[in-house]
Amino acid sequence: MRCFAVFGASLAVLACNADNVTPPPPPTESQALPVLGQGAVSDRYTGELWVRGNIAYTTTWGTRANQGNAINIWDVSGNVPTLVNTVIVPNAATLGDVQASDDGQLLIVATEYIPNGSIMIYSLADPTNPQLITRYATALISPGVHTAEVQSVNGKLYAFLSIDPGGGNPARLVIVDLSNPAAPTQVFTAEMGSPFVHDVYVRDGILITALWNLGITIWDIGGAGAGSVANPIALGSVSTGGQAHNVWWYHNALTGEKRYAFVGQEGQGSVGFSSSGDIHVVDVSNFASPREVAFYHLEGAGTHNFSVDEVRGILYAAYYNGGVRAIDITGDLSSCDAANRSVDGRCDLAGMGRELAHGLQDQGPVYVWGVQLSGGRLYASDMLNGLWKLGAASFPPD
Amino acid sequence: MKSTRLYILATVLLIPIDLSAQSGQFGPAHVEIGAQAIGVVTRESPAIHGRDLTEGYLTQPLVMAMASLWNDALQLKGTLDLEGVTIKRGELNAGILGEGYIDRRHPHTYLHELLITGQRIAGDNGASVTLGKGFAPFGTDDPMARPFEKYPINHHLAQILERAVAIGAVRTRRVILEAGLFNGDEPEGPGDVPNRARYWDSWSGRVTLIPFPQGELQGSYARVRSPENARGGGEDQHKQSASIRLEDAQHSGYGLLEWARTSDYVGSTRTFSFTSLLAETSARYGVVSGALRFERTERPDEPRLTNEFMTPLPANDLSITGRSRWTIVTARVAALVPVPMPFTVEPFAEIARARFTPTLTPSGFDPAQFYGADHIWSFSVGATLKVGMKHMRMGRYGVATTEMRGMKMAAMDMDGMR
Numbered sequence: 001m002r003c004f005a006v007f008g009a010s011l012a013v014l015a016c017n018a019d020n021v022t023p024p025p026p027p028t029e030s031q032a033l034p035v036l037g038q039g040a041v042s043d044r045y046t047g048e049l050w051v052r053g054n055i056a057y058t059t060t061w062g063t064r065a066n067q068g069n070a071i072n073i074w075d076v077s078g079n080v081p082t083l084v085n086t087v088i089v090p091n092a093a094t095l096g097d098v099q100a101s102d103d104g105q106l107l108i109v110a111t112e113y114i115p116n117g118s119i120m121i122y123s124l125a126d127p128t129n130p131q132l133i134t135r136y137a138t139a140l141i142s143p144g145v146h147t148a149e150v151q152s153v154n155g156k157l158y159a160f161l162s163i164d165p166g167g168g169n170p171a172r173l174v175i176v177d178l179s180n181p182a183a184p185t186q187v188f189t190a191e192m193g194s195p196f197v198h199d200v201y202v203r204d205g206i207l208i209t210a211l212w213n214l215g216i217t218i219w220d221i222g223g224a225g226a227g228s229v230a231n232p233i234a235l236g237s238v239s240t241g242g243q244a245h246n247v248w249w250y251h252n253a254l255t256g257e258k259r260y261a262f263v264g265q266e267g268q269g270s271v272g273f274s275s276s277g278d279i280h281v282v283d284v285s286n287f288a289s290p291r292e293v294a295f296y297h298l299e300g301a302g303t304h305n306f307s308v309d310e311v312r313g314i315l316y317a318a319y320y321n322g323g324v325r326a327i328d329i330t331g332d333l334s335s336c337d338a339a340n341r342s343v344d345g346r347c348d349l350a351g352m353g354r355e356l357a358h359g360l361q362d363q364g365p366v367y368v369w370g371v372q373l374s375g376g377r378l379y380a381s382d383m384l385n386g387l388w389k390l391g392a393a394s395f396p397p398d
Numbered sequence: 399m400k401s402t403r404l405y406i407l408a409t410v411l412l413i414p415i416d417l418s419a420q421s422g423q424f425g426p427a428h429v430e431i432g433a434q435a436i437g438v439v440t441r442e443s444p445a446i447h448g449r450d451l452t453e454g455y456l457t458q459p460l461v462m463a464m465a466s467l468w469n470d471a472l473q474l475k476g477t478l479d480l481e482g483v484t485i486k487r488g489e490l491n492a493g494i495l496g497e498g499y500i501d502r503r504h505p506h507t508y509l510h511e512l513l514i515t516g517q518r519i520a521g522d523n524g525a526s527v528t529l530g531k532g533f534a535p536f537g538t539d540d541p542m543a544r545p546f547e548k549y550p551i552n553h554h555l556a557q558i559l560e561r562a563v564a565i566g567a568v569r570t571r572r573v574i575l576e577a578g579l580f581n582g583d584e585p586e587g588p589g590d591v592p593n594r595a596r597y598w599d600s601w602s603g604r605v606t607l608i609p610f611p612q613g614e615l616q617g618s619y620a621r622v623r624s625p626e627n628a629r630g631g632g633e634d635q636h637k638q639s640a641s642i643r644l645e646d647a648q649h650s651g652y653g654l655l656e657w658a659r660t661s662d663y664v665g666s667t668r669t670f671s672f673t674s675l676l677a678e679t680s681a682r683y684g685v686v687s688g689a690l691r692f693e694r695t696e697r698p699d700e701p702r703l704t705n706e707f708m709t710p711l712p713a714n715d716l717s718i719t720g721r722s723r724w725t726i727v728t729a730r731v732a733a734l735v736p737v738p739m740p741f742t743v744e745p746f747a748e749i750a751r752a753r754f755t756p757t758l759t760p761s762g763f764d765p766a767q768f769y770g771a772d773h774i775w776s777f778s779v780g781a782t783l784k785v786g787m788k789h790m791r792m793g794r795y796g797v798a799t800t801e802m803r804g805m806k807m808a809a810m811d812m813d814g815m816r
Contacts, residue, residue, distance in 0.1 A: 045719075045762060061701070062701035062702075062719055063701050063702040063706065063719070063763075063768070064762070064763065064764075064767070064768070065764075065767050065768060067702070067704070067706070068701075091704060092704070093701065093702060093703045093704045094701060112710070112714070113701070113703050113710040113714075114703070114710065114711075116703075116704060144710070144714065146714055164710070164714045165627070165629065165712055165714070166710065166711065166712065168586060168628070170629055194630075194631045195624075195627045195629055195630065195631035195632055195712065196714055196715065198714075198715075212631070213631050242664070242665070243664075243715075243716065245715075266715055266716070266717075267664065267716065268633070268662070268664055268669035268670070268716040268717060269716075269717045269718075270670070270717065270718050270719070270720055270721065270758050270761070270762075271717065271718070271719045271720060271761070271762030271763060272720070272758075272759075272760045272761050272762035272763075273720070273758040273759065273760060273761055273762070274758070275717075365760035367762060383762060384760075384762055
């Protein structure tokens with residue numbers, strides 16, 4: 001009989017399985033970023049974002065009413081983004097990343113999932129009507145290309161591809177030479193990440209990889225004198241507590257300082273409902289021994305992609321259900337008083353009052369994937385609602 | 399190619415028809431073999447995006463063998479499952495999720511079970527050790543050994559199967575205790591085998607009380623490391639199960655009330671939980687049987703591949719697109735057709751109605767928008783063919799099988815239970 005009572009009590013627990021996650025209101029000193037306009041998308045989840053001039057490209061992700069196989073092209077010359085074209089990518093369930101080359105000639109789009117991993121290489125001769133040059137697909141990248149970072153190293157254009165695990169294969173990095181965009185060639189590959197490699201960051205001949213449970217690793221691909229794109233040499237690594245997803249190596253445009261890398265932690269979440277994960281600030285002044293010195297935590301929400309105003313020292317972070325946050329990253333981020341220092345010695349940027357502004361929290365449910373600062377305006381891709389255009393943060397505050 | 403596969407399948411299925419080999423004593427060994435398969439046609443309305451689908455399958459094709467030596471001191475058990483050949487695309491089963499399939503039930507691995515058990519029994523007491531590939535000591539019987547053709551969608555909440563297992567069990571007249579170690583990784587395809595690097599990284603334990611011979615209460619708990627990322631490093635699961643099972647002495651009536659919960663963990667932090675409540679019953683009157691099942695189960699909603707009945711395996715991050723609660727009522731009628739022994743042929747019809755609602759709001763995923771309706775009807779007609787050894791309860795080994803030797807044979811003859 002007692003067992004029946006235990007069983008009945010267990011069943012009662014069923015009714016108590018409630019989840020409730022709501023980000024708290026921003027601090028009072030945090031400004032609200034003005035919303036200038038919205039380009040609505042409701043049939044697909046909006047994913048990555050790339051803005052060049054008056055044109056914005058957004059990809060779509062996952063499965064909503066329709067699959068995430070569309071590239072939306074927006075005219076953002078006015079306050080309200082206007083959809084001017086949509087390109088459907090065949091044989092793709094989701095589009096992992098979108099980026100234009102620095103010269104504006106190419107648009108690179110990553111596709112997922114297994115067995116349709118690839119990169120689509122488009123000509124941007126007509127920026128609103130991309131024309132496919134080639135689809136680069138090999139057995140090695142077929143599990144899915146999660147991100148494709150397009151950067152020049154020593155004058156040559158490369159795509160750094162983060163490959164999903166799948167089909168019994170582990171995650172890996174593949175580097176492809178795009179010198180001839182019609183015939184990309186693989187120049188490097190290695191298993192990487194545990195269990196994922198997500199975004200990478202390339203600048204000044206240095207590659208920084210976000211390796212999930214392994215934190216980040218800094219590689220010399222020509223910038224430190226020993227490595228090359230075909231032969232990256234690991235310089236140092238640091239754990240940032242798991243789920244290392246994205247990196248921005250901040251170059252202070254005024255002082256030339258290159259001390260900090262910002263690492264986004266992509267914790268568990270549910271689209272539209274919840275997210276988790278902090279921004280971790282890593283001092284990379286010594287590549288051989290990077291160390292985390294500060295963090296930014298937003299209760300009830302987690303970060304995703306970044307964009308940095310390197311002149312004014314403002315980091316804009318997509319914060320999924322927490323909207324957008326603008327954080328002051330000027331000065332010494334490793335210095336704080338005892339009240340704002342965590343037990344492991346890191347400075348708490350939120351506690352230090354470094355949140356300058358917030359955006360989209362008064363627009364109903366949002367789930368902001370990415371942000372990009374362009375032309376003095378901030379663009380935010382929102383999985384639930386499409387593309388937003390916002391005013392940038394004032395700093396120093398008005 | 400398809401006809402070759404069917405020929406091979408038919409050949410394998412016919413092997414046990416050698417009557418002398420179905421059950422017999424060979425020196426110190428008692429050997430039983432058998433086979434089964436179900437031919438079924440299922441119509442779902444809608445199956446996806448407002449579209450109806452009608453499909454036919456040869457499902458649950460099994461070849462089973464068991465040998466007991468030296469008066470059960472040593473037992474060998476093997477089950478081949480040929481679903482990797484017959485339902486490679488998966489079987490329509492609204493709401494189900496697992497091993498890279500969604501809204502279709504995945505095929506099981508070819509080597510479903512292969513185990514060796516050593517046991518010692520003294521009166522009502524006994525102890526056993528089992529090694530091999532099979533079920534971890536957790537949860538309830540495999541749906542394949544229960545009344546319905548269509549699986550409940552809580553399969554991955556309520557059972558842990560196709561693992562490399564090491565299980566110890568002790569029992570008295572009223573209590574069975576089991577503990578087991580196994581590999582946490584789920585199979586990644588029908589031909590997959592447990593990942594050797596993951597052996598014994600997970601554990602489970604089950605307590606079974608038998609207050610009277612026809613009643614059974616079960617409670618179990620499991621810690622499963624990174625089940626959906628075979629190389630490790632993914633989310634862990636903590637699983638709980640409790641059930642009451644009743645079955646009359648004549649095996650003509652059966653009932654199960656089951657609760658199960660799986661919680662995902664990142665390190666020590668719980669993220670989402672998925673809970674299931676299930677009640678099912680069946681009864682037989684002569685050659686006719688009927689069964690009814692109620693299920694309310696939560697599942698994560700996930701991105702899908704270009705084949706929208708598939709999900710990425712493994713996922714490439716820790717997030718889900720939502721969580722939905724599925725309420726499914728399933729009814730079944732069946733009738734045995736007179737055929738010569740040792741064959742059993744049982745035509746059946748099943749009807750199910752599934753409703754679903756998002757449980758995390760605001761939710762990015764609207765199931766009604768995706769399916770094109772707020773409920774799904776499923777109709778199935780088919781026939782179960784068995785030969786030789788009838789299906790026993792599946793998911794317990796050694797002294798943990800609630801009916802030991804003499805009783806077990808009665809269970810094997812239990813009509814109406816696959």
